[in-house]
Amino acid sequence: MAPYDEWNKIEDDDDDELQDNSFFDSKKDVILFCIDCSPSMLELRPDPESEDPNLKTSHLYTALTVAMQLQKRKVVTNPNDSFGILLFNTSRKPETSRKQGSEIKKNMVLFQPIAPISAPAIQELIQLLSDPGDLQKEFPPSGTQVAIGDLFTSCNWVFRDGAPKTATKRVFLITDEDNPHPGHGAKQLRTSAETTLHDLLQAGVGVEPFFIETEEKRFNMNTFYSHVLQNQISEEDDEEEDANVLKQSISISRIEDLLSQMKFREVAKRALFSIPLELAQGFTIGVKGYGLVTEQKRGDYKYFVDLGDRLEVALPKTGLLDEDRQAEVNKSSVVYGMAVVGAAPSNENDGEEDNLTATKVVKSGQRPFYTPDEMRSFRTLGLEPGFKLLGFKPRDTLKFEDNVKHSLFIYPDENTYAGSKRTFTALLKSMVKKKVIGLALGVIRRNANPTFYAVLPQEENVEEMDPAGFHLIPLPFADDIRSAPIEEGYIAPDNLKDAARAWINKMTIKSGYIPDAYPNPALAYHYEQLEASAFQEEFNAAAFEDHTEPKLDLIHKAAGKLLKEWKTELANDESANFVVATTGSKRKGDGAGQMDKDEVLAKFNSGTLAKYKVDELKAFCRGVGLGTTGKKADLIERVEGWCEKNKRK
Amino acid sequence: MPAERAGYTVTMFVVDVCKSMGATKTIPLPPGPNGEQRSSEVTHLQYALQYVKFKIQDMIYNGRKTDQCGVIIFGTEDTDNRINDENGGYENVTEYITIAQPTAETLKRLDELKPSDVYGDPIDALIVAVEAQNLYLGNKKTWTRKVILVTDGEGPIELEDWEVTAAKMNELNVALTVVGVEFDDEEYEFKQKNKPHYKEVNEQFYNDQLCNPENEGVKNSVVGTLDRVLEDISMPEVRTHAKCLADWRCRYSREEAMEILIKTSKCISINRPKPFKKFYIRPKISAGGNAEEHDMEVDVDEDEPKNITFAQLKGRTEYYVDMAEPKDGEEEEGKGKEKVKEEEMIEDGDEIASTLEKVEKEELIRGFKYGTSYVPCPDGQFSKLPTKKGIDVVGFVAEKKFRREYSMGEVQYIWANPDNSTAQCALSAMVQAMYEKGVLAVGRWVTGDGRDAKMGIMSPTLFDKVHCLLWAPMPFADDVRKHTFPSLSVIKNKKGETLTEHPYIPTENQSEAMDEFVDSLDLMEAGLKDEESGKRTEWFDIRDSYNPAYHRLKQAMFHCAIVADIDTNPLPPPHPELLKYFNPPKKLLKKAQSTIDECIQAFNVKHVPKAAKMVRKGGHSHANDDDEEMLLLDRNPSTSKHSQSHAQSEVAQELEKAGGENDTEDEDGELLLDKVGPAQTPHPLPTPARSLSSFSPQDQDDDAMDIDPQRDANRIIGRTHPLTDFKDNLKRGDIVTKAVEDMCMVIAEVVIAPFASRRKDEMIECLTELREVCLKEDEIEQWNAFIPNLKQKCLHSTPGNEEFWTEVQDVGRELSLISDREAKKSGGSSNISEVEAMKFMVT
Structure with a gap:
């Protein structure tokens, strides 16, 4: 399966035996870009990213570039996702060769109908983006503003025609116009927008707006969109939004930030689990869990058959087999037991077949094996899914080394327990104030192992985009701890320590560890080759840049001298001649x-x-x-x- | 304690099969499925063999070639041992299983043991065992020698010359364990009733002579009673690991390049249970040659007991390919759907479509998907980024800035090469400097040339005599998921104003209650008392927290390997040590109970019953449709209505195609009421009309997530069919107060919402029902608080609903306040007089 699916897996390899994987089955993402082509979107301006003042760009150009980058990223991480691009406020006529599906309203053009991402589609986009100036010719502005209600209706049709039913469907709306319907008829048009948006939501399509503002052209949510969008219910994530409360996650940003803004929404937010959190007996709230940090793996290869004219995916079918009989066995009749080691030379067996398979012969009516239900009860020790709070400890009791796997993030779920949010918030605040962490016992799925978690509160930080919630850090068990194999070593004298400190001072990264600074080089290398191969281009290994490597030039400039000094001092230290005492x-x-x-x-x-x-x-x-x-x-x-x-x- | 070297051990089991071992005892079993007491009758021998089998099972589990055992039995009618062969004597002793690595067959042969009719001498057997062991091991001095004697101590013992045997065992450094059936044990507080005198004497011999080194006994020896030993073996045991170090270099920059030779070892390493194997009952081949489903039950009543065979299963993967030609017309649109199907695995039992054809794995080509295109890649991977083995230090970051939740895997030690003092000195200098400055190092670790690089954080660690770093893996940019979550503390209304009061924001009172709650559950002094200082210690220590699933599964695995049937001999309960951290300490809870109660009250959290099932079609929703029409009158033609119906017919078709896959809904604008409602006081939170039900398994169980879109998240009564909800909830009977509370809210909201006149009859009905329930269920106070409030809202607020109140007045006394007289009748109380109640409706 595609690697992005792994996000939805909680790594619990040890219980893959009985794991019910069905709920991980990948939900496909369908994204329809809806981009405004108004004159202000098409206007060429100096590229803020570039030093060259002659290099011009437009909002539309950037928006399409972002769309292309998103496609490129998704095509490797989740190749089954679908994309489409709808442009509005343009007088460009739809090409007849392309299917528009249902008739799209006037002044809109479906540049790319919703379809699984493909290399040609991406290449077409790249081609289009070769020159920002061309866009004006390609998509001349229509001069009149499309009714937003019509836009939503068109989106609805586009989705109906192209999107698989079970997918998570979203519209990414990109515009810089905060008041599409000023003056005459504004009220009706707004009402129509509200109603058509409602229809869209009913069809299971969510709208993620990306509003662009510039110094000259501010974007005021309250003019139009806050009224229209407030009823938006995030479809995939029953994240209830109070009608009275403004949807906060709407982004208004400068065009340069579009890509980073999109990263927040690139992948639809899906909860891994929704279970109760028992604070004390009779005091339970609901929480949802998310995986905010999980290892992104390179996707597994698939098997294909060469049918001469095309490659076709081979579908794997797994089954259980009695090797002696070559018979496929129904999963429901499986029982579990200890591997039979060194099986007896069969004297009691049917004798008619060669024994490849280990067997255990018992008297009729006896069963020295466990049923799946029994197995589950052993694994969970009879606990139902949920977290149980055990108590609190000071923050500093959570040690660096007490870590086995990635953390989970929980957020209150008002829909299972009314009052969860206020309770959760009060607990969070109290724990932050008192600088404590919680200790909790948790079983996150019906078939999961009971695990102890450190409950680490995280306050909301608007700047860093850190949401409020708890991180759950799985703690190791006694069984997982290994002892230190080395008990003695040479201890450096103070002069060396001080010399080391001098160059460490120069090599300190102020911002702390920011994952964004370190894209996985192995994955990037893989993806680039995959892309080159799909585009039938030559892969240029020399051009590949690994961002995780130490910045040698910088280090050399800042700390080179100090490092040298330290090295010299080290060479003069008596340790250089010290004979290691043999231990044991x-x-x-x-x-x-x-x-x-x-x-x-x-x-x-x-x-x-x-x-x-x-x-x-x-x-x-x-x-x-x-x-x-x-x-x-x-x-x-x-x-x-x-x-x-x-x-x- | 130095870790015992794993393996390199020969254990001799010396098992008593004398006549007395055939005595039976009743052992209690865990309660049956219906809680009934159960027990089972076994012979002492069977019971004792459980211990032997458990020990042998452990060896099989660990699978070490150097962990071997042999079994000597005494009290056999025949005699079969080497010493007897050569010198005679040593009768009734049999070398039952020769020394080897044990297998399932070993266990099976132990099961075949039966008590005899004669007696044998345990000392003779001991000598045979030690001799066999010595002969087998020859001059392998490094091997550990163990003898485990299992006996009931009821047979006669030849006491002459036992000292010689003990001396010989000491000379060979043999460890002796005597496991006695029903031996007395003071510590364990076990004393056998009516113990025969000769057994007492024998026990004394084991305790005071054979196993007492001060009395010329075996130096390395122990005596235990069987029950206790059996209990102890279910005690979780932490495996010791061989210590191994891997080679690395820690690099810095270029010409001044500093390389420190390092070694790494695991600090935390997840210990996983061995997987169970899958089995099934192999059907018998009937006369016709057809395999028939075998049913255990049917078989039992036949004349002679038949055997059944459980066969181990192997996983198999087959590959199929869809040979159907892609249809031209579908190319563009259909692609999406087609692909959906393709990606899925073929499930067990699925009908394999006729266009699918099986292909041999050898004919397949490996490749990757790039959207709709396929990129063949015969090696299964592209060429890898050239990397060099070692850890590069990228820089240092302040410890304060370290985000603990980023730590995403097992932690490792990084040591300076123990054979290189310069390296030790360098690393130590660096570690000390980092520690002093309060920084952590950012590193890039490559485990071998050409392997994938990993990022991580290294934390300085100063042990008394050695300095090292701890490594924790950190996420790459690709590994972090950014999601937005609504703020919990800042809630804005649509005007952009920040709200200070809201059901989601804890009140001051609530915050205080929570502060106390957090304080009261402090674990730092909730543990056991420290023996030296007398102070209470911290509760919960990782070094004491055994992985319950691991040990329980292991116990289960052992159990099924040594018993014949799970139903009659189920797995004993888990060792208490596994469960000791499952609940907060009792004492702490007792002390905290009052603060907990306060919290429960202050926060008033209510469980929202899942999916109160609604009937969607009703006159009522049509009423809403009309509303919608009215609103949309001046809208552009051909929008919603059109697309809706269009979509519906589409849906119907697709439903057919998809074989009834239920994913779409056809609820027309039920949401409208609150959409057009003027923004007012705690106004509805639109609840999702449906949720993606496939996120958690529990959700999946509820096939239809029919939540009333008109039901607020924190309510159990919706605005669509309040009466039905209300009745349903009362039928379930658990949360009357909440139901009444919500009903009050809902009525008040509906009444002042636009177009309420359409629902006036329904609302009157609701009021009638509500009042009745309030009377019956002693919620009189709620009613008496509610009805004046409703009156107030109808008459004196904008927009009110005077018309509705007139309706209520028309009903009259039956909807008025509940008076003391009425209350009394139904066993409740009220502070409203009958006169007041009368007056209320009139004024």
Whole structure:
């Protein structure tokens, strides 16, 4: 399956046996871009991103670029998603060769009908975006403002024609016009917009507006859109919005921020679970859980069949097999037990077949195996899904090392327990104030293992876009803790510590660890090759940039000198000549101690490395981090390699 | 305690099968499915063998070739042992299972053991065991030698020369465990009633002589009673791990390049249970050669008991390809739907469509999907980014800025190479400097040349005698999901004003109650008393928290391997140690109870029953339709209505196609009432008309998520069919107060909403029902508070509804305040006099 689906998986590999995966089944995302082509959207302005004043861009150009980038990103992470682009306020005529589906209203053009993302569609977009100036010719403004109600109706039709039924459907509305219907008939037009939006919502389509404002042209929500959009119910996420309360997540941003704004909405928000949180007996609220941090993996490859004219995906079908009989077994009749090791040579078996399969023969009526229900009760210890709060501890009791896997995020769910939000908010505030964390026991699904969680409160931070809620950090069990294998080592003296501190000072990143600064290079490398291959282009490995590598130039400039000083001091420290005390005696050859590197280099230069004993060579290899396996010749070869590298210094 | 070297052990089990082991005892079983008491009758031998089998099962589970065992039995009618063969004597002792790595067959053979009719001498058996062990191990001095003697101590013991045997065992460094059936144990508080004198003597011999090194006994020895030992073995046990270090280098920048040779080892490593295997009952092949479904029940009543075979199953994956030609017409539109189908796995039992054809895996090509296009990739992966093994330090970040919730995996130690003091010195200097400055290092770790790089944070850790770093993996940009959530503290109304009072915002009173709640559940002194200081310790220690699922599954796995039938011999309950952190400490809860109660009251959280099922079609919703028409009169033609009906017919068609897959709804504008309603006091939160039901398994169980869109999130009564909701809720009977409360709110809202006149009869009906319930269920106070309030709203607020109040007045006394007289009749009380009640309706 596509890798983005993994977001919806809570990694619990240990219980894959009985896991009910059906609820993870990927929901497909369908996004229809609705972009305004009004003159102000098409107006060419200096590109704020670029230093070259001659380089011009327009809002429409940026919006389409963002649409293209989003497609490119989604096509690799979730290739089954569908996209479409509808442009409005343009007088461009629909091409007859393209199917418009149902008739689209006047002054709108369906540039790309909703369809699964494909390489040609993306390439077409790229082609279109080769010059910002061309857009004006391609999509001449219509001069009149399309009724927003008509726009929503058209969206509805477009979705009806192209979107799979089960998908999460959304319209990304991009415009800079805060008052599309001034003056005459404003009231009716607004009412019509409200009603048609309502229809759209009823059809299961959500609207995510992206409003653009500039210095000259401010965007005032209250003129038109706040009235129209307030009834919007986020469809996929019964996140109830008070009609009296403004939908807060509407973004009004500068065009440059469009892409980052879109990142917040790129993937439809879906809860992993919705379960009760028991604060005390008789005091329970509802919460929903989300995975905000999960490892994004490269998608698995699929199998294809070459049918000559095309490639077709091969559909996997898994089943359980009795190997001796080559018979497929119905899942409902499966029982669970211990693997039969070294099965008895069959004297009681039917005798007629070769025994590939391990079997256990018991008297009729006996059952030394467990049913799936019994298995589940062992796993959950009879607990139903939910969190149970056990108490509170100071924040600093949560240690760095108490971590096994990624955290979960919970947010109150008013729909299961009325009053959840106020209770949740009060608890959050109280815990922040008192600098405590909670301890909770949780079973997040019917078949999940009970796990202890540290409940870490997070206050809302508008600037960082951090929502209010709790992070649940799964704690390790006693069984997971490994002891430290090393108990003693050389402790550096203060002068070295101070010298180290000098260069550490210079290498400090002020902002802290910001994941956005580190895109996964392995994934990016994979995606770029995939894209090149799909576009039938040559992949240029040399152009690939790995953002996770240390910025060597910067480090050199800032800390190079200090590092050198530290290195010199280190070389002068007595540790350089210190012979490591052998702890224990299990390791062979430790007696040889540590050989002087200069001596080794001297022997290398004189070609007499072979005079060393095997034990001595091994000790040396261990000391400099080389492998210690193999025969003497191998060891010498390795040491020679090391000497080659180190002799220049 | 130095960790015992795993494996390299030969354990000899010396099992008593003398006549007395055939005595039976009754052991209690966990209560049956209906809570009935159950017990089972077993022989002492069967009971004792559970212990032996458990021990052997443990060896099988760990699967070490160097963990071996043999079984000697004594009290057999025959004699079969090497010493007897060579020198005679040592009668009634049999070398039952020769020393080897145990298998399922070992367990099976143990099951075949039966008590005999004779007696054998345990000391003879011990000698045979030690001899066999010694012979087998020869000069392998490093191997651990263990002998476990299981006996009821009722047979005669040849006491002569036992010291020689003990001396020999000491010489060979054999550890001896004596497990006694119904031996007395003071610590365990067990004393056998009516113990025969000879058994007492024998017990004394084991305790005071054979296993007492001060008395020339075996040095490394222990005696235990069977019940206790059986209980102890279900105690969770933490596995010790071989310590292993991996080689790394920690790199800095270029010409001044600093490399520190490092090694890493795991600090936290998830310990997973071994997977269970799947089995099924293999059907018998009937005479006709057809496999028939085998039914256990049917078989039982046949003359001779038959055996049934459980066969282990293997997973198999087959591949199918859809040979149907893509239809030209569908190319553009149909693609979406077609692909939907394609991506799904073929489920078990699904009919395989006729166009599907099975293909051999060998004929398949590996590749990736790029949208609708496929990119073949025969290796299963593209060329990888060239990387070099090691950890690069990217920079340092302040500890304050570390976001704990980003930590996304197992934590590792990073050590300086233990054989290189320069490396140790360098790392130690760096660690100390980082610690002093309060920074963490950002690193990029590549586990091997060409492997994928991982980002992580390294935290300085100073042990007494060694300094190291701890590594926690951090997310890449790709790994972080950004979602927006509505603010919990700032709630704005549509005018953009920030609200200070709202049901979602805790009041001061509530906040105080919560503060106390948090204080009262402080765990820092809720643990056991420290023996030295006398102070209470912290409750919950990770080092004491055993993974309940892991140990329970392991216990279950062992259990099913050593018993013959689960139904008659079910798994004993989990060890209390596994459950000790499942509930907050009792004492703490007791102390906190009053603050908890206050919270419960202050927050008044109510469970919202799921999906009060509604009948959607009714005269009422039509009324709403009319409203919609009115509103839309001046709208452009051919919008909503048109598309709606259009969509519906489409839906109907698709429903047919999809075989009844229920995903769409056809509710017409039921939402309208509140949409056009003037924005007023705590106005409706539109609840989702439907939710995507497939998010949690529980949701899925509810096939139809029919939530009244007119029901507010925190209510159990909706505005669409309040009376039906109300009655339904009362029928369920659990939350009368809440139902009454919500009903009051709903009535008040509907009455002053526009077009309320359409619903006046319904509302009167509601009032009548509500009053009746208030009387019956002793919610009189609520009614008496509500009805003046309603009057007030109708008459004196804008927009009010005088007309409606006139209607109420027409009904008259029956809807007035509830008087003390009325209240008394139904067993309640009221402070309203009959006269007041009369007056209320008239004025």
